[in-house]
Amino acid sequence: MHEWALAESVIAAASKIAEKEELKEVKEVIVKIGELQQVEEDILFFAFEQLKKDIFRKTKFQILKAMTKLRCRVCGTEWSFKKQSLDENNMESIHFVPEVAHAYVKCPKCRSPDFKIVEGRGIWLEEIKGAK
């Protein structure tokens, strides 16, 4: 239920934006989750439903998915990360802290662990819609 902690952070961030924009009600929150961290969508939805209160009581949560794009900083190769390429324990570790991918993933061309996570790392608050 590490997703619960991420859901709490989304609600906290959305609350700050709503306060700043003086929203009386938040109608929709759109979050983007990266494939690399493999956030469980069902658990995230469940956590959102449980955490909904005050200005979020009627909020619709939408989850978009982002593919993981990695780029080797040595040879420039870009590739899409597929979780099937690693064993379950290593994927579990990346689920908790995506940066440990640098311990388990190598550039498919030159085998360097020096790559940039260009897209699809973790969780982002994409958009918040509300009424004043």
Place this chain on the structure above:
Amino acid sequence: MVDPRLSIIDNRLKSIKRIIAVSSGKGGVGKSMIATTFALALAKKGLKIGLFDLDFTSPSTHLILGIKNILPKEEKGIIPPIINNLSYMSLVYYSGELATPLRGEDTSNALIELLSVTKWDNLDILVIDMPPGIGDAVLDLIKLVKKIEFLIITTSSELAFHTVKKQLILLKELKVKTIGVLENMKINKMKTIKTETEKLGINFLGEIPYDKTLEESIGDCNKLSTTTFFQIVDETLTNNNIV
């Protein structure tokens, strides 16, 4: 696009009274050994203490504590296991003993991730073992952890103190609380470090003599607690009213 994790960090740290980073501008001065001993000595006084290894690319506090095959529990976040009376958190739970080369951006992201999902118990003090230098980890902590205090370690070497002095000046300019400077691995009787530290208006906390036998207690906290090193770290805390 907003990174939501930044909004929850204050909340995650609110149950911790004080957060002390054991840091040095220079590597190899004994930060990890002092951070771990400091945490163990505080816990021995009956305080609720956490230890967080922030040296992501070269973690070593787990070796000093003798930790093997332990994973944190998941309960609406990550719960640091209690080991030798310390709530203990390290990237090592996830990276194992593999090399984990991280650039600055990755270090910051890993730190933000752990700060936003780790659910610390009510703690009197969280001790942080810092990586060497005054780069990303120091700057991120100053930015993200409002109540951060620094405990600075140096050796007697001019080479170490040369960089440490820059760190002390930087912290002073940024108005970050610096508890003081501890001189580790002392092998001479010179008072240069004490004089130079006090000239900057910063507390000089004391000297810890070089202990050739300390290596033998790595991985064994009971043995560590019987060393002169442990005793001096403990006395330094008490004499300087750090806690």
